[in-house]
Amino acid sequence: MNKVISLMGPTASGKTDLAILLAQEFNLEIISVDSVMFYKEFNIGSAKPKEEILAKFPHRMINILEPFEEYSVAKFYENLLLHIKEVHNKKKIPLLVGGSMMYFKTYFSGGLSDLKIVQNDIKKLIDDMLSKNNLEFLYDYLKKIDIEFAKKIHFNDKYRIVRGLEIYFSNKKKPSEIINYNLKEKKFFKNLNLSVIPNSRDNLHKNIEIRLDNMLAEGLLDEVNKLNFKYVGKKLPAMSTIGYKQANEFLQGKMNVKTMRSNILAATRQLAKRQITWLRHIDATIVYELLVYDNILIRVDKFVRKKI
RNA sequence: GGCUUGGUAGCUCAGUUGGUAGAGCAGUGGACUGAAAAUCCUCGUGUCGGCAGUUCAAUUCUGCCCCGAGCCA
Numbered sequence: 474m475n476k477v478i479s480l481m482g483p484t485a486s487g488k489t490d491l492a493i494l495l496a497q498e499f500n501l502e503i504i505s506v507d508s509v510m511f512y513k514e515f516n517i518g519s520a521k522p523k524e525e526i527l528a529k530f531p532h533r534m535i536n537i538l539e540p541f542e543e544y545s546v547a548k549f550y551e552n553l554l555l556h557i558k559e560v561h562n563k564k565k566i567p568l569l570v571g572g573s574m575m576y577f578k579t580y581f582s583g584g585l586s587d588l589k590i591v592q593n594d595i596k597k598l599i600d601d602m603l604s605k606n607n608l609e610f611l612y613d614y615l616k617k618i619d620i621e622f623a624k625k626i627h628f629n630d631k632y633r634i635v636r637g638l639e640i641y642f643s644n645k646k647k648p649s650e651i652i653n654y655n656l657k658e659k660k661f662f663k664n665l666n667l668s669v670i671p672n673s674r675d676n677l678h679k680n681i682e683i684r685l686d687n688m689l690a691e692g693l694l695d696e697v698n699k700l701n702f703k704y705v706g707k708k709l710p711a712m713s714t715i716g717y718k719q720a721n722e723f724l725q726g727k728m729n730v731k732t733m734r735s736n737i738l739a740a741t742r743q744l745a746k747r748q749i750t751w752l753r754h755i756d757a758t759i760v761y762e763l764l765v766y767d768n769i770l771i772r773v774d775k776f777v778r779k780k781i
Numbered sequence: 782g783g784c785u786u787g788g789u790a791g792c793u794c795a796g797u798u799g800g801u802a803g804a805g806c807a808g809u810g811g812a813c814u815g816a817a818a819a820u821c822c823u824c825g826u827g828u829c830g831g832c833a834g835u836u837c838a839a840u841u842c843u844g845c846c847c848c849g850a851g852c853c854a
Contacts, residue, residue: 484818507818508816508817508818508819509818518818519818543815543816544815544816545815545816545817546814546815546816546817547814547815548815549815550815572818573817573818574813574817575813575814575817575819576817578813578814579814579815582814584814585814585815586814586815588814588815590815591815625812625813626812626813626821627812627820627821627822629820629821629822630812630813630820630821630822631820631821632816632817632819632820632821633813633820633821636814636815636820639815640814640815652814653814654814674808674809710816711818713816713818713819714817714818714819715818716818717818718818735807739806739807739808740818741818742807742808743807743808743818744818746808746809746810747811747812747813747817747818748818750810750811750812750813751813754811754812
């Protein structure tokens with residue numbers, strides 16, 4: 474008994490409702506794969522299921538972090554394996570649901586390369602390098618120490634340039650030498666991978682709009698205010714995510730409600746687009762263009778019954 | 782009704798001393814190994830409001846008309 478079902482899809486595609494239905498129908502245990510729902514108190518803006526739903530259908534990996542905690546794909550992968558194991562020990566099948574595609578990718582790839590955690594002094598060192606020079610300098614530096622790695626990233630991609638240097642300084646080795654890009658999909662589990670890629674982008678965009686208006690009606694701005702008040706002076710990683718970021722800009726008087734709303738909508742659409750790009754290119758998934766519940770139920774039923 | 786001003790890409794606007802035009806945003810496709818709802822890359826033909834006139838040539842000049850904004854009546 475080592476089956477795992479994954480249900481992936483872009484934001485606002487209706488994954489959560491389907492997951493609950495599947496969990497109910499097949500006695501599955503839901504494990505959330507959502508980088509914002511990890512956080513306590515980030516409820517409305519992350520479209521986290523309501524308390525009552527969570528009480529009835531427990532989701533693992535939701536509300537596992539305090540709002541000020543830092544997290545990473547590596548920690549996620551560790552936690553995920555523990556949860557999968559726990560579910561299997563209960564003779565049940567876990568249902569991974571979410572839209573954080575890099576997290577899914579990491580699961581499908583069987584984890585990450587074995588790299589050291591970057592210490593603060595190294596972060597500061599690179600930060601100083603950057604502020605004393607410019608990004609071009611960092612990129613040239615990276616090219617000198619590891620041309621192979623540098624070639625893979627764009628000279629404007631600050632995030633990855635910095636990360637490359639972090640890996641180099643932390644591990645004292647070339648990133649291209651210690652990152653194993655060919656981690657074979659480790660067949661720890663028997664997977665059923667389901668992707669939902671909406672066939673109509675227009676409909677998805679409409680759903681995004683409806684959902685945002687619900688969030689605003691439910692008190693998104695209030696939620697942001699409360700978080701700001703309660704954790705004043707602390708850095709909240711999820712505060713820079715879609716919805717929260719723009720709500721803060723509005724609350725700081727940088728824009729009016731109308732602009733905030735259209736900025737959130739645009740950012741959400743762009744997120745959905747990126748998620749769909751992942752979904753198109755992740756192998757070994759069965760793709761549904763619509764949430765045709767019947768087809769999916771039949772598929773899952775077959776998988777659950779199958780003797781492996 | 783008169784005067785002023787504007788009508789250019791889905792939106793906001795730039796521009797063409799007359800040779801049919803380009804930015805930002807939006808949208809699209811893509812990349813993705815410890816912040817990933819992050820970070821980054823690619824892609825720009827549209828009767829330049831309509832009709833007529835001048836001209837070798839008009840989106841650009843002229844006239845009339847239509848639509849919007851402001852002011853005066």
